Amino acid sequence: MIVRDIIIIGGGAAGFFAAINIAERYPELKVAILERGKVGLQKVKISGGGRCNVTHAEFVPSELVLNYPRGEKELLGPFHQFMTGDTIEWFEKRGVELKIEDDGRMFPITDSSQTIIDCFLNEAQKHKVEIIYNESVKNISLISVKEIENFDCNFKVEGQSGNFICKKLVVATGSNPKIWKLLEELGHRIAHPVPSLFTFNIKDERIIDIPGVVAQNVDVKVVGTDLFSEGPLLITHVGMSAPAILKLSAFGANELANRHYKFQIEINFIKQSFEDCLENLKALKHHLARKIVFKSAQFDLPKRLWHKLVLASNIDLEIRWADLNRQQMENLSNQLTQAVFQVDGKSTFKEEFVTAGGVHLKEVNFKTFESKLHKNLFFAGEVINVDAVTGGFNFQNAWTGAYLVSKAI
Numbered sequence: 001m002i003v004r005d006i007i008i009i010g011g012g013a014a015g016f017f018a019a020i021n022i023a024e025r026y027p028e029l030k031v032a033i034l035e036r037g038k039v040g041l042q043k044v045k046i047s048g049g050g051r052c053n054v055t056h057a058e059f060v061p062s063e064l065v066l067n068y069p070r071g072e073k074e075l076l077g078p079f080h081q082f083m084t085g086d087t088i089e090w091f092e093k094r095g096v097e098l099k100i101e102d103d104g105r106m107f108p109i110t111d112s113s114q115t116i117i118d119c120f121l122n123e124a125q126k127h128k129v130e131i132i133y134n135e136s137v138k139n140i141s142l143i144s145v146k147e148i149e150n151f152d153c154n155f156k157v158e159g160q161s162g163n164f165i166c167k168k169l170v171v172a173t174g175s176n177p178k179i180w181k182l183l184e185e186l187g188h189r190i191a192h193p194v195p196s197l198f199t200f201n202i203k204d205e206r207i208i209d210i211p212g213v214v215a216q217n218v219d220v221k222v223v224g225t226d227l228f229s230e231g232p233l234l235i236t237h238v239g240m241s242a243p244a245i246l247k248l249s250a251f252g253a254n255e256l257a258n259r260h261y262k263f264q265i266e267i268n269f270i271k272q273s274f275e276d277c278l279e280n281l282k283a284l285k286h287h288l289a290r291k292i293v294f295k296s297a298q299f300d301l302p303k304r305l306w307h308k309l310v311l312a313s314n315i316d317l318e319i320r321w322a323d324l325n326r327q328q329m330e331n332l333s334n335q336l337t338q339a340v341f342q343v344d345g346k347s348t349f350k351e352e353f354v355t356a357g358g359v360h361l362k363e364v365n366f367k368t369f370e371s372k373l374h375k376n377l378f379f380a381g382e383v384i385n386v387d388a389v390t391g392g393f394n395f396q397n398a399w400t401g402a403y404l405v406s407k408a409i
């Protein structure tokens with residue numbers, strides 16, 4: 001039986017951040033990470049396309065939480081304790097400088113996730129965190145007796161190589177169904193896991209053969225629901241992607257799973273009402289009378305998308321603005337402001353994905369990230385039913401939770 005003060009299950013982003021902060025705060029405690037892989041931090045390694053999008057330059061907690069479809073309410077308090085500014089400072093103090101990109105995403109200036117991994121491994125070594133690899137945890141149980149004289153143990157953790165006992169246990173295993181099962185056996189409710197952050201598969205004449213085209217600012221809604229988002233939209237080889245779509249996939253993760261990823265979306269490519277657009281088209285009919293509609297893209301739309309929408313409006317290639325009839329103008333206004341597309345399936349976004357689901361939010365004390373069911377049991381990272389849109393927010397959740405665990409311990 002191996003005895004440690006603190007055991008952390010999972011050597012990922014949250015597990016390392018918790019371990020380092022605990023060991024730094026309480027050098028007298030014996031802290032061990034049990035990691036099932038032969039190395040840890042594998043998601044950090046591949047994150048952000050190998051650059052690791054560490055956090056996001058959003059410094060107002062009430063704004064930051066808006067990026068969390070699950071966890072918005074619960075993270076507000078924690079973000080007042082530790083958020084983006086603290087993350088930047090934490091890394092800076094340990095020699096890792098972060099930079100902000102135009103869209104607010106923050107990366108190490110080296111543009112390499114290895115910088116973050118090296119920082120964590122150095123800090124862990126400096127503060128004598130023990131990291132036990134190839135240690136897949138098979139069981140967790142509560143122990144009520146004093147297993148060892150003068151050492152109040154609360155948990156027994158069965159690993160690959162043997163059993164561990166500890167006073168305090170931190171579960172930071174990400175989206176691992178086996179661990180969720182063990183937590184259920186300890187009485188915790190687990191919100192059913194479903195994928196979040198995915199792109200929409202769409203087969204439609206209007207987007208075929210134009211991958212790479214970006215509409216800079218669109219409104220998208222899922223027909224028959226309240227799901228709505230706005231932002232850039234990218235046409236891909238298999239459908240649509242970019243923030244307008246990814247946000248919908250995150251905020252609609254459960255709803256879209258219930259629909260088996262078959263649903264309709266309505267896109268307003270120009271953020272105008274049908275009526276306003278029609279008025280504008282009437283004015284263009286007058287101003288551009290001799291010009292060919294197909295060739296004169298409007299509303300800042302990319303030419304290739306304009307071509308597709310014009311053809312979908314039954315407007316032939318050679319038609320001039322002056323010759324448009326009322327029906328064609330209505331068709332065009334319809335395509336520009338309320339174009340309906342059928343989604344049939346989903347794809348992963350740049351291999352990045354997160355899982356919605358996990359330990360029920362009502363069963364976690366968000367001041368400490370301690371279980372409300374079992375004292376001395378803590379959670380951090382994706383194991384809880386918290387997830388975010390893309391942009392560095394998922395890691396920020398891991399850092400914040402792990403930091404508050406270290407404080408509470």
Ligand SMILES: Cc1cc2nc3c(=O)[nH]c(=O)nc-3n(C[C@H](O)[C@H](O)[C@H](O)COP(=O)(O)OP(=O)(O)OC[C@H]3O[C@@H](n4cnc5c(N)ncnc54)[C@H](O)[C@@H]3O)c2cc1C
Nearest residue numbers: 010012013014036047048053137173174381382392394395
């Ligand atoms: C390709 C990709 C790119 C991403 N890029 C970004 C990004 O740039 N920015 C961002 O904010 N988010 C990104 N994310 C999301 C982000 O990686 C996760 O939200 C984050 O890693 C969650 O941290 P975590 O510590 O909770 O879980 P993880 O990082 O998944 O770590 C969990 C650890 O627990 C270990 N473990 C699991 N079960 C056991 C067990 N039974 N016994 C022992 N160990 C176990 C695992 O091996 C793993 O090492 C990305 C995700 C993917 C898939």
